[in-house]
Amino acid sequence: MSSKIQGVRGMNDLVPEDIGTWHIVEAALRKIGWQYGYQEIRTPMLEKTALFKQSIGDQTDIVEKEMYTFTDSGEESLSLRPEATASTVRACIQHGLLYNTRQRLWYLGPMFRRERPQKGRFRQFHQFGIEAFGWPGPDIDSEIIRVGERIWRDLGVEGISLQINTLGSDSSRADYRNSLKNYFLDFIDQLDEDSVRRLERNPLRILDSKVKETIRIVGGAPSILDSLGDDERRHFDGICDSLDASGIQFSINPKLVRGLDYYTSTVFEWVTDQLGAQSAVCAGGRYDALVANRGGKDTPAIGFAMGVERLIELVNIQGKHKIDEQNLIYMIDTNNDISESAMLAESLRNAGYRVISHFGGGKMKSQIKKADQSGATVAIIVGESEKQLGVVQIKKLRENTPQSEVPVGQLVGWCKQNI
Numbered sequence: 207m208s209s210k211i212q213g214v215r216g217m218n219d220l221v222p223e224d225i226g227t228w229h230i231v232e233a234a235l236r237k238i239g240w241q242y243g244y245q246e247i248r249t250p251m252l253e254k255t256a257l258f259k260q261s262i263g264d265q266t267d268i269v270e271k272e273m274y275t276f277t278d279s280g281e282e283s284l285s286l287r288p289e290a291t292a293s294t295v296r297a298c299i300q301h302g303l304l305y306n307t308r309q310r311l312w313y314l315g316p317m318f319r320r321e322r323p324q325k326g327r328f329r330q331f332h333q334f335g336i337e338a339f340g341w342p343g344p345d346i347d348s349e350i351i352r353v354g355e356r357i358w359r360d361l362g363v364e365g366i367s368l369q370i371n372t373l374g375s376d377s378s379r380a381d382y383r384n385s386l387k388n389y390f391l392d393f394i395d396q397l398d399e400d401s402v403r404r405l406e407r408n409p410l411r412i413l414d415s416k417v418k419e420t421i422r423i424v425g426g427a428p429s430i431l432d433s434l435g436d437d438e439r440r441h442f443d444g445i446c447d448s449l450d451a452s453g454i455q456f457s458i459n460p461k462l463v464r465g466l467d468y469y470t471s472t473v474f475e476w477v478t479d480q481l482g483a484q485s486a487v488c489a490g491g492r493y494d495a496l497v498a499n500r501g502g503k504d505t506p507a508i509g510f511a512m513g514v515e516r517l518i519e520l521v522n523i524q525g526k527h528k529i530d531e532q533n534l535i536y537m538i539d540t541n542n543d544i545s546e547s548a549m550l551a552e553s554l555r556n557a558g559y560r561v562i563s564h565f566g567g568g569k570m571k572s573q574i575k576k577a578d579q580s581g582a583t584v585a586i587i588v589g590e591s592e593k594q595l596g597v598v599q600i601k602k603l604r605e606n607t608p609q610s611e612v613p614v615g616q617l618v619g620w621c622k623q624n625i
């Protein structure tokens with residue numbers, strides 16, 4: 207006997223009961239992208255593995271441990287995308303989207319990381335992200351942050367706070383890397399294995415460690431803010447001033463580095479204490495060197511990626527958005543031949559209504575019960591005598607009023623007046 211095959215661990219089905227909140231959140235995200243003049247880009251789930259290795263960095267957790275990689279036809283190494291910035295940059299270069307023009311883009315879709323599944327951490331999860339290509343100044347940094355803030359506001363989500371930092375320029379980061387290396391060398395016996403390995407080439411990675419003992423050591427590490435040059439300081443101050451002017455509260459966290467190597471200059475994270483261990487809802491920053499490194503023209507760029515499951519969990523916890531079933535019509539026909547009411551339902555849909563037809567008979571009482579459970583506003587009932595007389599009975603399901611009898615030809619008009 208064959209056994210039931212379950213879904214893959216860490217990859218979730220979204221059943222109809224869950225989907226309502228997704229629709230609300232997805233619609234809000236699309237609308238906000240549109241309001242700020244960002245346009246959607248869709249890229250494939252699969253890319254060449256080299257794209258992620260070269261963009262995200264081959265000493266990052268994502269590339270070292272978390273990618274789903276396979277060899278296609280024994281030749282080419284492909285990976286399911288663990289994030290979408292690398293693909294967006296590839297697509298922009300490939301299609302000349304940055305040629306003599308700037309771009310504001312957004313995306314929404316599934317990402318794949320082979321992490322240990324737990325609350326708020328999955329192997330297939332969704333990110334909404336925005337990317338702005340071509341603006342060097344701090345104005346766009348603060349716009350990107352304001353987009354995040356508007357998402358919380360429009361969805362009525364509270365209790366998300368903003369942390370920002372800068373990774374400086376190539377030269378200040380090189381200085382900082384040296385002072386970090388010197389600092390961590392004193393603790394080399396106490397660092398975790400990954401951190402020791404990263405000490406030589408990528409000591410900034412250590413600041414992002416999730417290992418408890420390492421986090422303690424990171425607490426005493428020098429701050430990048432002490433290594434900044436004048437221009438970088440001015441850019442960072444520009445963002446802080448603009449956020450102050452917008453009334454957006456933030457804290458500066460000089461240890462914030464992010465888990466991807468392509469970041470330069472500004473980095474930020476929106477965090478909450480309402481999701482247990484998984485506190486980051488949205489994270490981003492500048493990646494001014496990535497477009498050129500991938501073979502494009504030198505183009506400053508900045509973006510963020512938001513964990514949609516974590517955002518939806520917050521929307522559910524704070525419970526402000528109820529699914530609206532208003533204007534749903536439930537059509538009941540107790541006759542054997544229901545073709546006339548099927549056509550009637552079509553004419554209502556032509557007029558823009560949402561209509562669920564009851565098929566398959568059953569007692570009138572149980573049909574009315576189903577209509578009620580559907581959340582519909584009204585039930586339209588066609589029994590044998592109604593069919594003969596060319597009328598329908600209409601029952602308002604959310605009001606205690608008598609049924610109305612309406613001639614079939616006047617049904618759409620009645621709905622326009624009453625629903």
Ligand code: ATP
Pocket residue numbers: 289319321326327328329330331332333464465484485486487488489490511512513514515516
């Ligand atoms: P974390 O520190 O939680 O692992 P990260 O730094 O790896 O996050 P990013 O790569 O910056 O995360 O992705 C941006 C956002 O995507 C995160 O802030 C989070 O909300 C979400 N996210 C990342 N990984 C997962 C996952 N495995 N499951 C669900 N959401 C995730």
Ligand code: MG
Pocket residue numbers: 465
């Ligand atoms: Mg991670």
